[in-house]
Amino acid sequence: MNSFLTHGVIAMLLSFSSICLAAIPATVRVDYMHTGNAKTEQYALSRVLIEPLPWPGNLQQNIDTSDRGVNKVEVSDLKTGELIYSRGFSTIFGEWKSTDEASKLNRGFEESVRFPKPSNPVRVTILKRNESNTFVPVWSVDIDTDAQDVIRKQPRAIAKPVPIVVSGPSPEKVDLLILGDGYSAAEMKKFIADARRLSAHLFKVSPFKERAKDFNVWAIAVPTSESGVSRPSTGVHHASALGTRYDIFGSERYILTTDNRALRDIAQNAPYEFIEILVNNETYGGGGIFGQFSTAAAKNDWAEYLFVHELGHHFAGLADEYYTSPVAYQSSEVLPEPWEPNATTLRDPANLKWKHKVRPGTPLPTPWPKTVFDQHAKEYQQSRIQLRAQNRPESEMSALFKEDLQFNRQLFSNASHKNDVGAYEGANYESTGYFRPQMQCIMFDRSDSFCDVCNEAINVIIDLYSKSGAKK
CATH class of the missing domain: 3.40.390.10 (Collagenase (Catalytic Domain))
Structure with a gap:
């Protein structure tokens, strides 16, 4: 890989090398409002615009087959109904909806979907998973990207890449x-x-x-x-x-x-x-939200x-595998099967979503030193809360994190299934009822590597966007 510092290089890259520029469509962005509360949701179109740069994506990979996200956008030819683009994603509204505040008031969040500019009018449909994890339409809008009200000229960029x-x-x-x-x-x-x-x-x-x-x-x-x-x-x-x-x-x-x-x-x-x-x-x-951004x-x-952990959420839709840290979301009495590739309810061990990674003879659920881990985690979280409440120097918090990671590594070093893919109870913010693929992972604690299942899940998304993936 080479690094470049001149904007001339950007211009060269945006010409897409040997690809004919005339064949590269513009980038369409649809901004819309997503409003509601814990029980209801509404959508409304805000604006349609043509972004300054051509579509950056691989036109051979316009259809998303990864089955990730709470939502999905589908763009279809308005006349023929042909599906021409789709992508899964999640939203800030979707996270807010699970908070206590959402049961008390309505809020609105602006969202966007982007796609390569079509030649003809299209129907843009937002879908959402239902209780059986099936995507169903919740809103659609017909858009002519050549219409007069489409924004084509924008103010000069206030910062360059x-x-x-x-x-x-x-x-x-x-x-x-x-x-x-x-x-x-x-x-x-x-x-x-x-x-x-x-x-x-x-x-x-x-x-x-x-x-x-x-x-x-x-x-x-x-x-x-x-x-x-x-x-x-x-x-x-x-x-x-x-x-x-x-x-x-x-x-x-x-x-x-x-x-x-x-x-x-x-x-x-x-x-x-x-x-x-x-x-x-x-x-x-x-923070990280699948298909939106990470921080x-x-x-x-x-x-x-x-940087890596949060990108795991945004890039591949990976679930948090930890369960001892406090979060803003409200726990549900009924735990649905997660769409995320690295968490499961294990209701059907014979059809575990990552069973191809499990060695024959590995018990499901898979035993691990959970009791000892939970006791340590309780003490660790109390110390963490005290440090924040007392506004102690960040170096003390960092030292606590280091001690916690060292404890985990020592505890797991002698575990019988330390390196095995299985189903380890405790994941997705729940101590019981959800299971993760391996004992340790970047999505579980501050480890330095992804588990085998997360590794595979990331590769699926790289394949979706890259030329090398299109060749497979």
Whole structure:
């Protein structure tokens, strides 16, 4: 892989090398409102626009076969009904809907779907999984991308992309865009250095390591007047173009932006299919939503872990495999089978979703030292809460995390099924009822590698977006 610093390289890449430019469609974005509460949902069209750059995706991979996400967008020819594009995704609204607040009031979130510009009018349909995990339509809108009210001209970009890693033409590669928030004008070099450092780490972790040549990485940051993003629980409020902040849904470590329009208007100035936002903060935190974006605190001692873990959510729809840390979501009496590839209810062990990875004779459920782990986790979480309540230095929190990881490694080192793929109870924020594939994984604790099932799940998405995947 080569790294380039000139915008001339971007122009070259956007010409898509040997691919005829005339054959590359424009990028259509549909912005819409998603509103409601814990029981009801509504949708309304906001605007349709043509983004400044051509479609970055592989036109041979327009149909999503991964079966990921709470939602799916389908774009069909209005006259013939032919499906011409689809992608699974999840939403901030979907997460908010499971919080206590959603049972008390209505809220609205703006969302977007993007697709290659069609030649004819289309029907854009949003689908959602029902109780049996089947996608069913919940809203549709007919769109003529040549209509007069489609936005075709936008203000000049307030920030330009910097190429971090360029492996080839965008339609042949996965395009990852790193956005910066909370970096002042004087810190732009620091942002680029952070983007280089964390993306370099990503490509040291399997399967990204083995598939590095399937990726391009770009970086954009709009300078802020102050360093860092808002952390309302501590009285810190900073303005920024992206509006990224801590304390989402009342979780002190959860970092998101709820300003989708700002996010998309900045991101559209680079080729992208996936976005990770780096916040210029030391406090531990991050977040990730499948098909939307992920976030990570770049100045934290665990930034490398955060970058990869949160990208696992956003990129491959991986579930959190931990269950001892407090989260904003409300637990349900009935645990549905997760759509995520790395968690299950194990209601039918004979048809375990990752049974092809399980060695004959491996017991299901698979025993592990859960009782000892749970007792330690209870004490560890109490210490964590106290450190935050007392506003102790971040170095003390980092030291606690290190001690916790060392305890886990020691505990699991003598476990009989340490390296086996099986079904280990405790996952998806629940101590019982959900099972994960292996004892340790980046999605379970602060380990440095993905389990075999997550590794395979990531490769499926790389294949969906890259030329090498299209050849399989």
